[in-house]
Amino acid sequence: MTTWYELRQRMNSFQTIDKTTQRLIEQERDHWKGVLKRIIAIVKFLAKHNLAFCGSVEKLDEDNNGNFLGLIDMLNEFDPCVQEHVRRITDDNLQDKYLGPKIQNELILLLASRIKNQIIEKIKQAKYFSVILDFTPDISHQEQMSLIIRYVNVSSNFVSIEESFLGFLNVNDTTEQGLFDVLQDELKNLDLDILDVQGQGYDNGSNMKGKHQGVQKRFLDINPRAFYNPCSCHSLNLTLCDMANSCGKAKDFFGVVQRIYTIFANSTKRWKILKDNLKGLTPKSLSSTRWESHIESVKAIRAAMSDFIEALLEVLEKDLDPKIRSEAKSLATHELGDFEFIVSIIIWFDILSAINLVSKLLTVR
Template sequence: MKHNQLSGHQKRQKKLKAAEVEKLQMGSLDKFFGKKTTNSGDIGETETKEPETQNLKDGLVENNVEETEKEISDVSINYDPGTWKKIDQWLRDSLVRKGPIRIILEHFPKDSRNRHFSSVHYTRILPNGDKQDRKWLVYSLSTNKVFYFCCMLFKHDVAKTNFAEDGIDDWHNLAAKLRSHESSNGHLVNMSPWIKLEVWMEKNETIDKIEQDRIKKEIEHWKKVLVRIIAVVQTLVCNNLAFRGDEEKIGKRKNGLFCKFIEMLAQFDPIMEEHVRLVKEGTLHTHYLSHKIQNDLIMALANEIKDSIIKKILEARYFSVILDCTPDKSRVEQMSLVIRCVDITLSPIKVEEFFIQFVIVDDTSGFGLFSKLEEVLGDLGLDIDDVRGQAYDNGANMKGKHKGVQKRLLDVNPRAFYTPCGCHSLNLVLYDMANCCSKGSNFFWGYTKIIHIVFIFNTAMGNSQEIC
């Protein structure tokens, strides 16, 4: 009886293949386009741009293309030929500009007949014994097939083959099929536009040169717009000002400080003036002024600042942690994390305290808070063994000598010296002093307690003041 489930070996091969595909696509947003070198001549032996080689075993990419001015692609491109189902003009130009990417593995995946592709097929043996690099031959990790780069991008109805449509995985007869296809008229027909397009791109003389220039100008325009929007976000964040008002549309009366700053810039800056004009006319739907974009920019700036702070802490190596917990307006317990270290990037060197983040905690016991602290330090890439000081309030869950946070941290790192909070210690002293006087005790435990209760159970500050 035939089993439908895969064997252990097949599962491992499938997992390895998936990992290789994921590694190939990693960092696709950061791909750059470089300058290519082409030599015109006979189509059969013309040297096109050297294919980029990806060695997944060593995790290295050998790029034989001379990199010139780099342009960041706004859309992620998958360079696996097995995923090129619908090729439009933009994708074709991008792939030709990048060139074929060559996959070299120590062990290629095997098929059901225990056969696999070999890197030997990347080289063509001519009748006179000379060797020629098959720059047009590309291997797909996702489908375990080979394709012809030029035939996929410039295929014609009269020259469609498996190398351009479904790919070839007949590894036993692959060499013969490669020789047969390379001598066919269809292959030569598809090679010609590939070489011409590379030459045109080299000289910046493509047919759609005007359209490409327009796209470049539009990219530069959006970069300038985003720089100004980010500057507005930075100004509001640094001054702790509210972003939004009752409305979010440009031109409205109560649209908040963010929109007001954008409108003010439009009065003096021609770039923002044009941007605001298009937004008001309704002809521009992607304007990067919504509250979602504001939140994304705030988070991006916050992460950038946090990374720079963590870099300073790592350079100093040793640091102290300061924790405090308090419920927010929604009664959710939050722990604030502050790290104190020596900032060696300044001149002269000085001790600095950096607020890192708020952490929501569900368990306020000594064990729960210590576990959360240990987790957060691990996420930040900081070693708990490098802690040289800890400062908390005098709560039992923090300073407890048996189960408090300071005791649990000392058990892990005996060098983390504990210092109680001076302000909280002074508060406890005043508390004991007030208890010694009956009038003072009545005042603190009478009137102030009533006022405290009123403010807690009345969310609106104005209503609380009226009641008082």
């Protein structure tokens, strides 16, 4: 036992026969620790600021090589550790360079797991929490459910209400039971007790809010204290949709607004004509899901109606397509010059301004 202890002491003080080899091993270990610390720092910086990692080129000291390699190039100008690492790469003495997408993704996942665990610890300290769900398809049209947990943060000196995003959940079954099963399984994976849920927040879709078979009802069957609170902004949008659809004049008005946007947006040449005549605001397409955003569509026409008429008349004069010419003439001489349309755009602008203000307040709260 004494012999092993003495050997360790001699190795630490480099007094063994192979002291040179031991010193080189220590230096190499310190070098790689330094390299990894710098790479992790870069990954944390880019992730924190929501910046892309890769560029169109994956080589050091090249244009358009992305933010990650760009920061490596910057550190290479003055940091000895990075300079040595880049020298080895340049001399082709390394098999593992630790600068590619694979190590980047691995570090991102490790950091994400660490952050997620810290958030879960905060939630457990608070004990009670609410779940907020939203749905959106990804680029491959796979339906995804975003999970947000709302809780009281008691881990710091100041108690505060926080909402933490915990990830996207792939959804293959969009029925009430399928969605509830995905949520229930994820809470189990996160080691969060479903009986500690004190609130539910979803949109107003029938599969979510249904009082007989919806997700909120299935949740209440297990935990009667998990009260359901519908999304205020979505409720406002549904109210506006029903209101507008019940009024023929409103449907006609917004139909004209969309036609004005479409005739210019469907052609780069016609859009240039509009830009040449219009100074300032440009028209926006109407959104069927965010009714408060209609104000952006109405505002542009209200502020520069005469410029829109001039642009439509120029399209009528220069465009060779008979259908486009007919549409431009109809909009310029009938719809935009109609007294009822002028009154409608003034009234709707005032209404939508108030609605937009309320919607933003609901979003903040």
